Amino acid sequence: MALLDNLLAEITPEEQARTDRKMRIASIIADTLVEKGMAKKDFAQKVGRKPSEITKWLSGRHNFTLDTLTDIEQVLKIKLITDKRKAAAQKQVLGGLRA
Template sequence: MENSKNNIISNWLEQNNTPEINKLVEKNLAIANKIQELLKERGLKSVDLARLLVKKPSEISKWLTGTHTFTTKTITKIETVLGVDIIHIEAQKEYVYLKVHVGQEEQEDTLFENSEVFSVESNLDKKVS
């Protein structure tokens, strides 16, 4: 049965081959593989994940074979019950605009990354929080 599923997926991919579909399939398989690794690390099986998520084991099986598209809601639920991030998003940098005064003259607005913001008082550098 598993072989016929793979053939159906392969045939569908050949007929509907687009860069977007290929990337979607690649990401779904990567997520499914990551979840399987996490389950293995924790000594859990797919039926345990089904129980934790209050889902049917057949649905979890579809997820873990890559034949079902993950929603961010589903991924977040899985991350929550397993206690680990599956998808890592880089934190956005915060920027601060300051007016810079040199002597009596006001310079133009200057862009600083939040972690780079300093003030100078009495010839003593100190970080501004």
């Protein structure tokens, strides 16, 4: 237990944030595959990758490129990257319409 505590103490907040983000992305991809009934092999084929690479993606340790994230979004028809400024502007517009 002390070893684990020591290792965790060495992780910077920035490293933890990156790890958390990778895990969230992996979880979204995995959940979407289940929701769509898509096998990893079929998904791999659609994104032009090997099934072993998809397994790595789903581990939560993969450092995705923007190109890869864009490919995943297109194949799964989901959004992994959002523009908070755009979302805030849309929220303001919708709020104004409701008033």
